[in-house]
Amino acid sequence: MNFIYENAQNFGGDRSRITVWGLSAGGAAAGQLAISPVTRDYVANSIEMSGSPWVFWAVGPNVRKNSLELAKELNCTGDNLKSCMKSKSVVEVYDAVINVGYTQSTLDSGKWGPVLDGEFLTNPDEMVTTAPPKPAMLGVSNKDATFFTIKWLSPYIHMFGLSPADFK
DSSP states (O other), X not given: OHHHXXXXXXXXXOGGGOEEEEETHXXXXXXHHHHOTTTGGGOSEEEEXXXXXXXXXXXXTTHHHHHHHHHHHTTXXXXXXXXXXXXXOHHHHHHXXXXXXXXXXXXXXXXXXXXXXXSSSOOHHHHHHHSOOOOEEEEOOTTTTHHHHHHHHTTTXXXXXXXXXXXX
16 A cells, blocks of 8 residues: 555556455455555545455454464474565465465355454454544445355255356
């Protein structure tokens, strides 16, 4: 956000009119960017589609556990865990993610995402009440849960008289 704010004019933009937009997890991220004490001064407006900054899957409770699992797969442990992981190539990280899996079998299906870290995301009530008011557009999209419906109901979907072709 800092880069966009500092360079908006170089792209023909106006840094006082930055709008963040996202769908699903992106919608949650747009809302988080709009109210986080770290980024809220850079954001003038937000468009949050099918995602809230505080929905349980947007502040994943298992991110730390999943990150440690990925670190172990990359042979990174101990006090130098962060520097070890940063030293890995994109290919090494990609292969490790494939090995540990990038989804989990819960409604917060993504293994990694924002966490309440006390800096970017602090206390939700405090963030909402201390962030300056700004325009926000909220909405949902057509068939936005289709992926999740097929993913979790696929063994049972035939019982409803539906086939995967019905979701195209």
